[in-house]
Amino acid sequence: MEINEFVKKGKINAFNHLHLAPFLESEHPSLAKVANSYNDVLVHDYIFFKTSCEEKRIKDGLKLVALPFEVLSKKMQVLSRSELLKIELSILLIRNVDTIVVYQFDFNFMEKELLYFKKLFKKLVSKYGKTIVLLDSKIDFMIDLVDRIVVRNFKNELEVFVNPTFYEEHLLELLEAPKIVDFVNYVNHCGKKIGKYTDIKELIKAIYREV
């Protein structure tokens, strides 16, 4: 499958089908797997082993993924999954790869961290010309982030949506809507015209006006 033809360089691309992971990972470095077999290894040694870079660049990498430098002296065994993922991301940034495949990213982080990573991904694309590929079964995280989303349609073909709004009817036919979109569409379907929102505060104001 020429799946990589669907990856637009210098953009944030999203794929809604997890089984495409092996095809994407065969071409690009991926964050799908975290290091589980380096239990007694220090974080510093693990990153150095993977990058062969000097201390300063390692620290710059950690800073980019919002990890404190103290993590360098910890053993891999005691790190949480989110910390391990951040370390894998920092390694890709230290290695300065062009394309980063991110797999089921949002399940591993809290809301505040996700906001940070949304900003980071946007910066990596706009400032450094990187290509980001998100591979996720849910699209909530993709709202206000992705430039393109690739979805498998009813004919089993891959269909590209450029600058998706997440209120596009055809897109919502093909994948599960984010909770807020699903609720707004239901309200509108019930005959209460409250408009379209992706922010809960704006939605509450609209409900207040309508009720």
Added chain:
Amino acid sequence: MKKLLEIQEVLFCSSDEVLLHIQNLSFFSGISVFLSGTNASGKTLLLKAIAKQIKYKGRINRKEKVEVVFNSPLFLANSVEDELKYLLLEDEQKKFVSSFFKEKELVQNPNQINEEHKKLLQLCKAFLNKPSIVFIDEVFSFLSKENQAIIFSYAKDAQITLVSVSKNIEEAMDYDYMIVLDKGRIAIEGKTMQVLQEEKLLKRLGIGLPFYVDLSIQLKLYGLIDKIYTTKKELVEALWK
């Protein structure tokens, strides 16, 4: 209610940092539990302690058979079928496996199947061992709704108590009891709906709330509704009654 597992004064430290300190925690038959918490709050460490993968101080009393399903699977057999071979004894179990794996998929190398099927294979292995309680670490997020429903249904029929460990707060609604960890300690525990109403604490911890609970709480503050609703239908009916 039968006590299935009891944790007393469990302590795990790295250098001089306390990473896990659970004073007293019990799991009971028939009470499903959603275990959540911030990053590095000790969720997976607790499971590692239960699975005897780390050396800790304190006592974990396993009164019944316990299985722990971790997020990163490693399979040693050459096929899905071989991975399950020694476990498939009864027709009901074979039916359970066939709801996820077609016959041709059983011969595939388990390390090369897609991520959802890897998780399903792990769950099959755990469930077919006939445990009383299964701890599941961030696995449900990878499963389709249909497959989640099959797992829940099988667990109910086989009287297996589920403990799901996840950051995906939307999952919480499917469980009877909720425990939130923060910095290796229990920050709050109780019946799921009671815990979810501790909006300030959960938001301060960065966990957030399920969408409909969050929306209900805020609409309640504006006096637009008088209780918390968990489905869109109920909420819309209450708003525009």
